Amino acid sequence: MKNIVAIVLITFGVLSVSVVVGGADNRIKINLAASEKDFILEEMRHYVSTIQQILVVLSEDDMQAVAKIAKSNSLENLSISEKKMKKVLAKKLPKGFQRLEKPIHKMFGNLAKIASSGGSAKQIQKTLGNSMQNCVACHATYSITALNSDKLKPKSLLW
Numbered sequence: 757m758k759n760i761v762a763i764v765l766i767t768f769g770v771l772s773v774s775v776v777v778g779g780a781d782n783r784i785k786i787n788l789a790a791s792e793k794d795f796i797l798e799e800m801r802h803y804v805s806t807i808q809q810i811l812v813v814l815s816e817d818d819m820q821a822v823a824k825i826a827k828s829n830s831l832e833n834l835s836i837s838e839k840k841m842k843k844v845l846a847k848k849l850p851k852g853f854q855r856l857e858k859p860i861h862k863m864f865g866n867l868a869k870i871a872s873s874g875g876s877a878k879q880i881q882k883t884l885g886n887s888m889q890n891c892v893a894c895h896a897t898y899s900i901t902a903l904n905s906d907k908l909k910p911k912s913l914l915w
């Protein structure tokens with residue numbers, strides 16, 4: 757199975773060292789409190805949802821909508837509790853993780869800028885595609901484990 761997947765990847769020219777299928781999970785485990793893990797995963801799900809929405813409005817050439825959706829994800833749009841959580845996490849998350857994460861928030865800001873300043877759909881796709889290498893790289897490198905179960909804390913701190 758592993759070989760078949762490798763052949764398919766090579767056949768289609770998708771040569772990515774970060775794609776490991778069926779192998780042992782050698783990713784670096786980040787230990788966090790359960791509420792912190794929930795916070796990050798919720799943020800992740802929001803990324804997918806935002807990108808999906810951007811792709812739909814992009815296919816309709818609705819640049820205003822692209823800008824609006826992208827902007828809702830930029831750093832300046834974080835609430836106070838979200839900013840607090842980010843500060844706590846900044847002390848806990850490995851530097852390598854943070855280096856990969858920062859450009860994602862910047863990416864949404866950039867997408868909003870491109871869309872609202874007459875940029876083309878191609879430019880948006882290119883920025884999105886390039887920046888999403890960080891999603892792939894980080895997922896290939898890190899996983900998160902929850903240390904304790906502090907479920908009594910508010911679960912939804914983000915969006």
Ligand code: HEC
Pocket residue numbers: 797798800801803804807853854856857860888890891892894895898899900901
């Ligand atoms: C800096 C690191 C990093 C970046 C950048 C990153 N992720 Fe993640 N993401 C993670 C980690 C760590 C997990 C948890 C994986 C695990 O524990 O197995 C995760 C999990 C997810 C999940 C699963 C959420 C759940 O509820 O289980 C989704 C979906 C996801 N990421 C989407 C994205 C998308 C889309 C991007 C880019 C726009 C992205 N991520 C960028 C680190 C990152």
